[in-house]
Amino acid sequence: MSGASPTTGAVDSVFIFIVAISLFFLVLITFLMIYFIIKYNKKRHAKAEDIHGNTTLEIIWTVIPTIIVLFMFYFGWKGFEFIRNAPEDSMEVSVTARMWSWLFEYPNGVETDTLYVPVNTPIKLLLNSQDVIHSFYVPAFRIKEDAVPGLQNYLWFEVSKIGEYDVLCAEYCGLQHAYMLTKVKAMPQEKFEEWYEQMRQETQSTYASSDSTQMSIEASPKTSMAGSRLVQTRGCMACHSTDGSKMIGPTFQGLFGREVVLIEDEKEITITADESYIRESIMQPNKKLVKGYNPLMPSQEGQLSDEELNAIVEYLKKL
Numbered sequence: 001m002s003g004a005s006p007t008t009g010a011v012d013s014v015f016i017f018i019v020a021i022s023l024f025f026l027v028l029i030t031f032l033m034i035y036f037i038i039k040y041n042k043k044r045h046a047k048a049e050d051i052h053g054n055t056t057l058e059i060i061w062t063v064i065p066t067i068i069v070l071f072m073f074y075f076g077w078k079g080f081e082f083i084r085n086a087p088e089d090s091m092e093v094s095v096t097a098r099m100w101s102w103l104f105e106y107p108n109g110v111e112t113d114t115l116y117v118p119v120n121t122p123i124k125l126l127l128n129s130q131d132v133i134h135s136f137y138v139p140a141f142r143i144k145e146d147a148v149p150g151l152q153n154y155l156w157f158e159v160s161k162i163g164e165y166d167v168l169c170a171e172y173c174g175l176q177h178a179y180m181l182t183k184v185k186a187m188p189q190e191k192f193e194e195w196y197e198q199m200r201q202e203t204q205s206t207y208a209s210s211d212s213t214q215m216s217i218e219a220s221p222k223t224s225m226a227g228s229r230l231v232q233t234r235g236c237m238a239c240h241s242t243d244g245s246k247m248i249g250p251t252f253q254g255l256f257g258r259e260v261v262l263i264e265d266e267k268e269i270t271i272t273a274d275e276s277y278i279r280e281s282i283m284q285p286n287k288k289l290v291k292g293y294n295p296l297m298p299s300q301e302g303q304l305s306d307e308e309l310n311a312i313v314e315y316l317k318k319l
């Protein structure tokens with residue numbers, strides 16, 4: 001069967017097989033019920049009769065359904081086996097789920113918030129979660145697997161048609177669960193290679209430049225660009241806006257130098273947002289809470305390198 005991915009066909013063929021058998025029996029049983037109601041109506045059969053055993057019939061209605069369910073099991077098992085065994089030559093992409101966005105990391109170090117893949121190439125996803133249980137779900141490929149903190153799950157697919165496919169989170173994971181959406185974007189092989197190489201160079205040059213400039217020197221436009229990309233890929237934008245609108249978390253707009261009212265150890269304090277406050281809010285977000293917001297942000301400790309943290313701080317200072 002053709003579909004967006006071979007996994008689509010593997011699931012659909014079993015599904016259609018089971019539905020077809022169920023439909024056949026639905027029609028057969030309904031028809032027989034109506035037929036018997038008419039045939040054995042009290043007017044025609046005033047006196048009820050007992051039937052005592054019919055070995056042939058009993059064998060038939062035991063053996064046939066057994067064979068049918070064994071076939072269902074066999075095809076189901078074959079499909080399951082197919083979906084659970086990623087081809088050896090798969091390209092591996094690691095996926096990190098967190099409230100409420102996805103992070104994709106490629107073998108060459110590139111990070112994105114959308115899953116870009118070449119067509120006709122098997123892709124193996126290594127799933128993990130940073131906070132609670134999420135579930136990576138691509139309806140078009142008929143694949144779904146939980147992303148569990150501390151456990152690595154996997155999935156595979158191979159897109160056969162260029163296009164965009166929806167990705168959803170299929171495990172209720174809190175307030176913004178329904179908005180934990182992204183896409184699989186399948187591109188032609190050559191176009192993907194080009195994109196992949198370009199992204200790698202961008203990633204490398206950014207970190208090379210921030211290595212040489214170090215923290216004390218004013219950040220370059222490149223670092224700020226890297227910061228803007230990082231807040232996207234690292235999922236900050238799932239809860240913070242840059243245009244002043246109130247979301248799950250406070251807006252980034254005009255944050256640097258602003259007076260903020262915080263709650264620390266149940267006491268209210270007012271501070272001016274400086275660089276060290278911004279750093280602390282990223283690494284220990286729940287130590288001082290902006291008044292009126294809930295302690296929902298996961299700590300980014302161990303998730304960001306020094307260069308990445310610097311890039312984000314530099315970017316936030318400019319908003």
Ligand SMILES: [Cu+2]
Binds near residue numbers: 098100
């Ligand atoms: Cu989720």
